[in-house]
Amino acid sequence: MSGSEAADAKKLVRSASGLRMVPELPSGLEENQKSPSCPRCMQCDTKFDFITRKHHCRRCGKCFCDKCCSKKVPLPRMCFVDPVRQCAECALISQKETEFYDKQLKVLMNGASFFVTLGTSDKSELMVCRLSNNQRYLVLDGNSHYEIEIVQISTVQILTEGFTPGGNTRAIGMILQYKVPGSEELTQMKFTASEDYSSNKKLSASWLAAMHKATKLLYESRDQ
């Protein structure tokens, strides 16, 4: 087992809304504040009393009656381990997000091959790049071996070429900038999709697309 698979800097936190698996590192992933005073359901306008109890959506924090906030849906971006109560609108978004996220993660964990260039070197090495099982490291394997911690990556730039008949650009590479622990300077790594087989090229392109989407989600959740 490599170091990246063993390291798991997450801790289990018991919050009022359920168990959360929270990264040990500081991040912006806080639970939404409950709406303070709220006499009526924000969806159906039913007044709350002893019988009609108030519930709050774990995603948007607004308050609803039981009927309007009954769905329990996974909310991994806010680090909840078990599905949590969400309003209809949020449940739909979370469901889509989870499906989408799972799909991208699978692609990333399966890996793809790239020509990798480190820094300003003009030599490149054919390496298989994949996301580690604990989703915290990018692991590169060729003659050399690299493990880049995701939280150390500061920028991800996807390189594209031309237009496909569908009108979309195709991802052909990526430039990563990341910090090596113990050093203040950023290291740059360039990935170029390998051209040897067309199937390989396709795999690399979908890996890059997944990386692009996953980083977008990652940075969105950091900003929340």
Ligand SMILES: [Zn+2]
């Ligand atoms: Zn909601």
Ligand SMILES: [Zn+2]
């Ligand atoms: Zn309601």
